[in-house]
Amino acid sequence: MKLDNERVWKDVLESVQVNVSPAIYKTWFTQTKLTKLEKVEGGVIAAEVGCATNYVKDFIENRYFGIIQDSLKKITESSCSLVFAVKQFPSISRLEPTGESAPLFNPQAASVQINQMLQRSRIRPGFTFENYAVSGSNQMAYAAAEAVSKNPGNAYNPLFIYGGVGVGKTHLMVAVGHKILSDNPVSHKTLFATGEEFTNDIVEGIRNKTTPSVRDKYRKLGCLLIDDVQFIAGKDTVQEEFFHTFNAVTSAGGQVILTSDRPPSEIARLEERLRSRFEAGLIVDIANPDFELRCAITQIKARERGLDLAMDLVQTIAGNIIAAREIQGFIVRLASEVSVNNAELSIELIEKLLNKSTLDNGNVTIKYTPEDMISAVSKYFSIGKRVLLGTSRARPVAMPRQILMYLLRRDLKLPLEEVGRVIGRDHTTVMHAVNKITNLASSDVHISEDLMGIKKTLSGKL
């Protein structure tokens, strides 16, 4: 019979717990452990109980010897001899004083300092190249950013990154700052600010008459990162100040990286001299993530949350959610569902949450009526409305009809019954259709293309 110390001791403690008050149990017994348990001659079991301090050992030995021996006897089903010893638990004393918080004993690991520097530069530690997923839509921007981080000030100056909401502009920019800081902390003083913060600093400087110190803050930098630079457009003094800052930083060999939601040529009311300077460097765009990239993002985010997602689950998520931030939100919700409600990670759970998350998402305004949707679908598939809403169950008609039901349910958030009424079908039929398309959206490229196409038709029409 193999005896498992931890399990045996847990059983013993559980039976002891019944006999003593909770305060006594917590004070004395949580500081004990079974350190030795072995069979000696004659079938007797010798057990050694380790106690954290001598006070604990003394007390338990005098008071609870009998109770412990009794329950040990019952659990191991043989007579026991019991000894007590003072032993600190190896799990506590084994913690090595190396690494982050003891630089004296590990001079190489200076990560504390790096973190402090990141904080001073206002760079978020989580955004690095390592956790940035690359695919066709952001390949170019990634390559440019990497080149800049290896050779700041020389490769592309300024680097101008633009793209829609949640495509990873800021992540990429901050990753460059992170890399520059960890490679060469001394010569490249770095600062991350949003266009709005820059504006506020200037305004504050003017109001408090401290413009020189604001200038000091920005102009002496070795690397300036401005997020959402389009916010300074239309503000004359701020643009002028930024112009001089830009010149001061670049002429001293510093690197400037900017992000915006549109290319410089499309930023309205941007001064000509700024526009020409922005255009002098490299302008790269990041497009919306494609399906493969969304899968990669889903995996990265899931790993950060400690979730282990199978590939088919990843694809279901990536196939149904377009924006990267939404994916993150979904993973958070999934993780909390799994840890709080002990739900099992399964395709059903994900489908359930997908429905919920889109239904709960109240801030998306409904712009389209069911009629708009019907005409968009019929236009996209070139099927007459009458046929689409008719009784034919031929595949070329049935599939578009199911897509229509999916869209009515998911995008217009109509109740199942209402969708059924519009289509002239039972609500169970609608449920079937929605589930089917949800599945297909992740596995069938054509379906997801169709969905995108219909949405384009819709927005083009309005």
Next chain:
Amino acid sequence: MKVEVLQEKLSKALNISSRFIANRAQLPILANVMLEATKTKLTVFATNLEMSSVVSIGAQVSVPGKITVPSRILFDIVANLSSGKVLLEAQREQLKMEAGSFKGNVMGINALDFPNLPTSLGKSAFKMPQIELIKSLTKTLFCVSGDEARPILTGVLFVFSTNGLTLVATDGFRLTLTKIPVKTAIKDMKVVLPKGILIEIAKQLKSEPIGVEFNQESNQALFGFDDMVLSSRIIEGEFPDYEKIIPKTSKVTLAVDKQELLQTIKLSSIFARESSNVIKMTINKEGITISSESEKTGTQSSQVDAKIEGLEESLQVAYNFRFIEELLNVIEGDLLKIELTDGSSPGVFKDPKDPDFLHLIMPVKVQG
């Protein structure tokens, strides 16, 4: 139990005992002190299961016995009594008190549930000179880590060897090493004692030698004073190899006036407080320039004269100013000797007045 004691003595004993009681004891009896009357003594027992105190005072005992009462309440009552005789009488689980016109009844708990505490030292005890020990402790204790995640650093390492006793404390950022040239019975032993008990020992101002005993088997250290026995657990584990990290060589040697440096550090701390306590020391031929800056409040720099040897090109090194401030507080002489190699390896700080003292501080890595 029925006993008469003097208020001054009882108050003193309770004062010491109260520091051995856990602030938030889960078990009610651990918030209590145990009073025990035997022959001619009243003994006060207190413990927080990390360390314990047993203090005896002279008393007139009519009925021997024992009882436990809440430490806080008893301490507050006795501290506010006027000096003179105090009568203590245990009646079941209550302690009846009388002093002058004062009459009180304190609810207690039966003493049977109180843990056993060591009341005397064993045969292997040895004597240690108190004054030297306390002096070394005050120079060492400020360096001890408060980080419970690494228990081994929350104590002071005592290294007994044929040359005497060495005390080492570190929090991972700095390290203090002091030596006491005493001959003890133990020739070769290393123990790590928790900060708490050492603070208490450092508070005892008596000139007689302290009795010390280490009990390896029960992992306990005992300290005997003439009317008091303190005990503590010994921290188990491997203390980091401090000898390895003490730099053997150095490039630059500085000698600075302590007062001047302290004043300058205090000045620069005003801005450093807001930028994670970092001050920069730039060393060149003229002396040391100490500067600090804060993005919000401003910048400063000031010059300190220093005797500099071995400087080839100017050297910059940044420190947490608190570390230097705390170090300067324990320097005895007027001068501080600093030995540096470069901006990223630990600096060695020495007190020319006390050759047995050595301090290391790890510099902070800063940008620009």
